[in-house]
Amino acid sequence: MARATAEVDLEAIRLNCALLDSKAGTATLCAVVKANGYGHGMLEVARAAQEGGASWLAVAAGSEALELRHAGIGGRILVMGVVGREEVEELVSASCDLVAWSDDLVEWALRAETRARLHVKFDTGMGRLGTRSLPNAVRLALRVEDSDGVELIGVTTHFATADAADPSFMREQNAKFTEFVEQVRGFAPEVIAHAANSAATLGFPESHHDMVRCGIGIYGLDPFGADPAVHGLIPALGLKSWLGTVKETAAGESVGYGQTFIAETPTVIGTVPIGYADGVRRLLGGGADALVGGRRVPIVGNVSMDNITLDLGQGATDSVGSEVILLGSDGENRLLVEDWARAAQTINYEIATGLGGRTSFEYRGKA
Numbered sequence: 001m002a003r004a005t006a007e008v009d010l011e012a013i014r015l016n017c018a019l020l021d022s023k024a025g026t027a028t029l030c031a032v033v034k035a036n037g038y039g040h041g042m043l044e045v046a047r048a049a050q051e052g053g054a055s056w057l058a059v060a061a062g063s064e065a066l067e068l069r070h071a072g073i074g075g076r077i078l079v080m081g082v083v084g085r086e087e088v089e090e091l092v093s094a095s096c097d098l099v100a101w102s103d104d105l106v107e108w109a110l111r112a113e114t115r116a117r118l119h120v121k122f123d124t125g126m127g128r129l130g131t132r133s134l135p136n137a138v139r140l141a142l143r144v145e146d147s148d149g150v151e152l153i154g155v156t157t158h159f160a161t162a163d164a165a166d167p168s169f170m171r172e173q174n175a176k177f178t179e180f181v182e183q184v185r186g187f188a189p190e191v192i193a194h195a196a197n198s199a200a201t202l203g204f205p206e207s208h209h210d211m212v213r214c215g216i217g218i219y220g221l222d223p224f225g226a227d228p229a230v231h232g233l234i235p236a237l238g239l240k241s242w243l244g245t246v247k248e249t250a251a252g253e254s255v256g257y258g259q260t261f262i263a264e265t266p267t268v269i270g271t272v273p274i275g276y277a278d279g280v281r282r283l284l285g286g287g288a289d290a291l292v293g294g295r296r297v298p299i300v301g302n303v304s305m306d307n308i309t310l311d312l313g314q315g316a317t318d319s320v321g322s323e324v325i326l327l328g329s330d331g332e333n334r335l336l337v338e339d340w341a342r343a344a345q346t347i348n349y350e351i352a353t354g355l356g357g358r359t360s361f362e363y364r365g366k367a
Contacts, residue, residue: 002360004241004274007328008040010048011365012220012236017052019232020214023201027208030056030078030194032215034064039279039352040219040237043071044363049218050075058213062087062096069094078119080156080213082129092116097153100140101130110149118144119154119192122180124173126160134180141184141191154192155184159207162199163223170200174207181209199223202231221337221348228336235336237352238328239359243270243292243320246312255309256301260286268316270297272324275306278357280326284308287343291325291333292318 021029031054032038037045046057046068057073059065060081068077078097085108091098092112100106101121109116122137123130131137137155144152157177161169174195181193193209198217200207203224220235222228228235249269255261263269270292276282285303289296290310300311312318327335341348 001242002358004239004272004278004326004359006355006359006361007238007240007364008044008361009234009236009238009364010044012234013040013045013048013218014052014365016218016220016233016236017049017054017214020198020201020212020217021053024196024208024212025205027194027196028056028192028211029054030058030211030213031218032058032080032197032213033068034058034060034080034215035353038215038219038221038349039355041361041363042067043073044366045218046073048365052218054218056211058215062091065091065096066094069096078213080129088112088116099129099156100144101137103140103143106140106144106147106150110147112149116150117153118150119156119194120144120152120184121156121158122177124157124176124180125169126158126173128158130157134176134183137180138183142187145188152184152188152191154194154211155181156193157195159195159197159200162197162204162207163225167204170204170207174204177209197223216349219352221352225338225341225348227338235327237337237355239326239355240328241272241274241324241326243310243318243322243324244273244307245271246316246318246320247271254301256285257304258302261301261309261311263311265314267314268312268318269300270310270312270316270318270322270324272308272310272326273306274308274326274359275304277305278359279351279355280308281340281344281346281351281354283344284340288340289335291328291330291335292322294330294333296333 031049056076058078062083088108097117120141121130194211196207196212198214201212220233337348
């Protein structure tokens with residue numbers, strides 16, 4: 001029996017992709033499946049995303065792109081992150097598109113036996129990857145366009161504040177990017193311009209350009225950290241476990257490391273075999289709930305490496321083996337990844353990508 005089971009609804013992935021594709025208007029949908037599909041399972045998510053309307057897939061690492069290819073996944077794959085010189089030949093041979101922001105990567109691509117497909121990145125304000133200089137970004141794009149051994153496919157940037165309440169910086173970034181696109185189209189009119197993430201796709205149509213790159217949204221997670229249902233998104237991830245022990249606890253008795261929970265009245269404590277080694281953040285103790293028998297019960301005490309403890313309430317009759325829903329719904333009760341993120345003082349991205357450990361994964365809705 002699995003200690004805990006993550007249930008991934010692939011039909012939800014398909015529906016979320018279809019929704020985001022419709023929100024993108026005339027722009028193409030690129031589904032971001034990096035980091036093991038944001039913790040949901042990269043290969044399964046990639047197939048479902050393509051079935052839901054994604055024309056492109058995007059990853060951060062070369063190894064992720066090759067894993068997709070080795071699994072027989074076709075279509076366009078964009079490697080958005082840093083790649084090593086030794087990776088370029090294999091990635092180009094596997095028909096993967098690469099993002100370039102330096103002459104070094106262009107040089108490496110020119111040495112490949114197959115013609116490389118490149119996207120030039122202009123850093124409009126994220127401050128990580130890409131060249132900050134507009135003239136240099138245009139120069140690099142022109143070099144790629146004029147070189148026989150490589151092909152200029154796209155130009156790109158990344159927004160730093162698409163999910164922020166104040167859109168001013170994002171508007172500045174988009175204006176800079178638009179200027180870059182216009183200059184490049186002077187010599188490469190067919191270039192694909194792409195910048196928007198999930199938040200920008202949902203809230204900033206001016207940023208859609210020719211393609212949108214949606215990550216968090218395709219998993220039914222809210223890019224703004226609120227309720228995904230507001231945008232019509234369907235959470236794809238559920239997490240279940242079971243009661244490993246149930247014991248009476250007297251008033252004044254403590255539970256867990258550090259005695260952070262001391263029962264004020266007699267109650268029943270249930271121990272669940274999942275802990276921070278499996279991705280349950282330590283701050284969830286005293287800050288989040290679980291569902292047992294259709295009712296919400298609090299996680300109490302510090303989360304341990306291997307276990308969490310629930311206050312089932314005085315007189316509770318739940319038994320060992322009873323189902324515990326940690327993420328998901330039962331009737332009108334819902335427990336969202338966003339709830340965990342707020343309790344753990346982090347973001348839903350970190351919660352989703354951090355799940356795993358000894359958790360087994362099951363997939364529903366396979367085509």
